[in-house]
Amino acid sequence: MKNPMIQVKNLIYDYLISKNEDEEPERHRAIDDVTLTVETGDFIAILGHNGSGKSTFAKQINVLLKPTSGTLIVGGMDTADEKNLLPIRQTAGMVFQNPDNQIIATIVEEDVGFGPENIGVPTDEIWKRVEKSLSSVGMLHYRKHSPNRLSGGQKQRVAIAGVMAMKPDCIVLDEPTAMLDPAGRKDVIATVRELNEKENVTVILITHYMDEVVFADKVFVMDAGRIALQGTPREVFSQVEKLKEIGLDVPQVTELAHELKEEGLPLPDGILTPEEFREEIEKLWQSSAEMSPTSILKEADLKSRLSIRSI
Amino acid sequence: MREITIGQYYPAESVIHRLDPRVKLVGTLVYIISLFLFKSFSCYFVVAAFLFTVILLSKVPLGYILRGLKTIIFLLLFMSMFNLFFTPGDVVYWKGGPFQITDAGIRNAGFMALRLILLIIGSSLMTFTTTPNQLTDGLESLLKPFKKLGLPVHEVAMMMSIALRFIPILMEETNKIMMAQMARGASFDEGNLIQKAKSLVPLLVPLFVSAFRRADDLAMAMEARCYHGGEGRTKMKPLRYQSRDYIAYVVMLLYLATVIFTGKVLYL
Structure with missing residues (x-):
């Protein structure tokens, strides 16, 4: 029986906002009674719009913030205990949104070595780790380069390598693709998925891009500091109306399927990828020999929309 | 503004790049001291020759280094003008109000400009050939004795x-x-x-x-x-001295001796 990577119980976090020196600071609840468990080796996605508390939650895992009340256990260690600070940060590495603001050194390999240096890894071992983690994100070729000359996606992969060099069991990525172009986004997500599959690193991906969530083992949707929805991507994205209520989109293809279903087409809930959608439509097409003229027209319209999408 | 090259690392494979950062820091210090030791053109010739050799060894393009000077051109002009117009001297070539141009003034202005240029090139050469991290490590290691005095x-x-x-x-x-x-x-x-x-x-x-x-x-x-x-x-x-670093220290001493010798013997 594996131990869970992260156990959260009734976690509450309040930001204190003091406008005036003498006044009692105002309390703003960022995380409101969150309870969840992340199993070791899982790929977890946390969704939510701005201000939903998802970034605050990420910072809790890395002990950049401490719970106001409730408990948070990372790899068997309580984040409230001061002496667990460094071990927890080593266990659960963190990648931030802005690629420029998290690279410390002026040479890629020196930056990747920064984490191991901090935790007192011997020199020979640092070199081994740097090489290994740079090649695991496909950036070994750039080891002598200056980070300034890399693209956003490449910088973000260097940042991931920097975390991997500390041999974490878990990586928390706080909107790692928010500032990247589509190509960079794809690269980063592919890298993260590969680390999850090959190195069995637990991944907690915080994002507001729905497309990145489709591959997750489990999705948590946060709204106003609470967990509003949770489950597999299929379960979560089946609830299109509820997601929209929270102010979130669903993947484009899921939305299309949902709308078609509303129009009366017998499609299943929670279609996540274009391939899946095509399959379902083709099934429909084959079984519609005795269709009425109007529904055939509808299907024709659908076909053209489908072919546009596949371009 | 886009062309500020001072303080930037220029990646290349050269002897100078491979030198221990401590050697380069001490070297730069020695070099700066040597600039202010004497006031004679023969000394500056030695300094310039030394600097040029180091630049050649470092494989940093000369044009790239000189581009860094663009940013200090105003300072350079200002300092030279100041020296040119305000230095009293034996032979006065021109006088107008508080301004005067004298032989000593011309000499001072020339020295000032030369010194500043050599100073900037010399110290920027250090940052061109040393990554900031190495520089930091070197500085940290050199300043270690001061840690006891409570210096962070x-x-x-x-x-x-x-x-x-x-x-x-x-x-x-x-x-x-x-x-x-x-x-x-x-x-x-x-x-x-x-x-x-x-x-x-x-x-x-x-x-x-x-x-x-x-x-x-x-x-x-x-x-x-x-x-x-x-x-x-x-x-x-980690910083570990190699044989080339010891050689560099010896070269440094020889250089300093040469400058002092030229300054004392050939007063020009």
């Missing part, structure tokens, strides 16, 4: 290296802000000096705000990667 050596060194890392990023940011404001009709190169200075205010405010935000982000990223000061930290690239 590691912290200062870390701050320096981060400052250097963010120069190009802030530069790029300045350009972006400038362009965004120019797109809305601001102009940065019109009017007199005061107007120009005033037009910089709306540029500097957002720049500072963003720099603070970056600092906050960076501090968090460093903490997240277990940074907790210099205590218990290991080094990826």
